[in-house]
Amino acid sequence: MDYISDFLEFLSIPSVSALSKHKADVERAASWLARRMERAGVREVRILKTAGHPVVFGQVLSRSPHAPAVLIYGHYDTQPPDPLEEWNSPPFEPVVKEDRVYARGAADDKGGVYGAILATEDVVKAGGPPVNLKFLFEGEEEIGSPNLKDLLVKEKDLFACDLVVSVDGGMFTREIPSLTTGSRGLVAIQIDVKGPRTDVHSGGHGGAINNPVNALCQIVASMKDEDGRITVDGFYDNVRDISESERKSFAQVPFDEEEYRASVGVPALFGEPGYTVLERLWSRPTLDCSGIWGGFQGEGVKTIIPSKASCKITCRLVPDQEPDEIARILEAHVRRCAPRGVTVETTVFPGNSRPYVVPGDHPALPVLSRVLTKLYGRQPVEVRLGGTLPIARTFLDLLGSYLVFFATSSPDENVHSPNEFYRLDELDKLRRGLPELWSELAASHRT
Structure with missing residues (x-):
């Protein structure tokens, strides 16, 4: 399958943003991405320089004159692969085993970026997207996006949108989809x-x-x-303390503390008294x-x-x-x-980030819920990211647009760890799910 070979080629580029010795590799990954976007039918593809690593931009306009603008966000940079001795195969020589692609950056976030390109290619071939699509793929997420804010200030009109959809993130489990409403x-x-x-x-x-x-x-x-x-x-x-409604929502998430303890390999769980594990992970x-x-x-x-x-x-x-x-x-x-x-x-250190929460009454949330229910065959649970997506709050502060998460990776895929992988069926699910989301957002905008 050609699309798999392209994915492996993308993964083979060691675009490690934290290490200066990989500066040329990060730029090479940006160039590869720009060429692949053009092949997919994305227009006005540009590599935008920053004080650090570049941002790749592009857009595809809808045929509808009143369609909303949706900005697709992701990142093509990766974490360093250390410790190398714990990898079962070289981190930048991707290997496919049992429907899994093993490589640094496979799940975080080259799989998300590449899935968005495939989805765009499909809708372009089918006549065009129902929304105006814009793309912002950055090369500094793993170091806190220190230069993206300045670029957004400079190019505010270019990135103006009604909603940001992040393909960086993941689902609660492989079987249980999640509606992510915030990040620390x-x-x-x-x-x-x-x-x-x-x-x-x-x-x-x-x-x-x-x-x-x-x-x-x-x-x-x-x-x-x-x-x-x-x-x-x-x-x-x-x-800001946890509200009673948040506590009830978190309590409904299927979570086994003992299973979690065993999965991370510690003798006992530990943390701030007075809060459950999920409360500590998401809101403390x-x-x-x-x-x-x-x-x-x-x-x-x-x-x-x-x-x-x-x-x-x-x-x-x-x-x-x-x-x-x-x-x-x-x-x-x-x-x-x-x-x-x-x-x-x-x-x-530079690149510090403000916490971020999507309001519970945001109109995109029920749209996301419907699409995820269709894609996974069950309703999503409401969660937050314990980690940080540095740019989420910046989009809100500078563009006035909320960011929502639509990414299909699973929590067992060794993100930031040796032997990182991404399941090919999750890549296909993202490829199918994004066009559904765009159609639903367009329909919701018309009503």
Whole structure:
């Protein structure tokens, strides 16, 4: 099948946005995407430059003069493939096994992007879409979309639309479709602790100077209590609590906590007291140390006091937390808790994102529900993303358009992990489902 071979070619491009050595590969992926869109019948395809990686734009106009404009959003960049030794096959040499395509980016989000192109190709061949389609495929989602906001400001008229449909995301399970009504925001910092000018002998200096690794661990430990509640002053001040209707909606989602525990391989679940697991995953903020390093990492023992230690902290945010304010209070907490005898610096990473929620009465939600019910043979459950789609809130703030999710990947597909895969039947489901959605949106717009 030609469409499968094209998908494999797309997946073979290592478009890792976080690593500068792959800059040319990201640009190559954008060029490949632009050519494939043109083949599909997309018009006015353009590769738009940003201060970082490019955005690919295109559009297909409806024959109806009053059709709504729908912007299809996705991303062609991928996470780094590390750790490489845990992959069963090279991450950028895609392999098809038992109706699954294994490759980095297969499910997140090249499968979604490619499925949207196939769906567009089908409707163009059938006479054209019932809505005005626009496409925005970016190359920086995996690093927080740091340059997309500036592009949207510059090209606001180009991207103007009535609704944004994201093909990045996924369903609750392979069998149970989901209506995703929001995503958490994100803020990230790095803490660097410095001690002696260079690594020194622990026998000659231990007990006389502070150890940067110990000091860093002390700072990180001060951010949470033993039950998992965040202890940074002001962190919860603006958190919008869960409503009773949201609690009831979350409680109706079929979710087995023990099955979840076993699936991630931990001895016990852990988190903020007073909330269910789903409530903590979808509507409560988090603070996690996502990486920590310092001192000797090799085999055996090296008796030193290291000169420096560092860590990265990421926080998932919920309505009405603001990333800049959370970054400010994190920096203040680090300064306040910094032990004596070391120098501590904090860096706030670019690309932080505001949390996002779709209003419960938005007219696109019942349309999505009807299409998903037809596609999956059962009504969708209402969920939120525990993760972050950085651009969702930006579309609302700059274009005045809400974003809804329509993606078919499943949660077991190792996104951001070794051996990522995407099922071919999910690609076909997206290919069939998007034209249904566009038709329903057009009909809803006319009534």
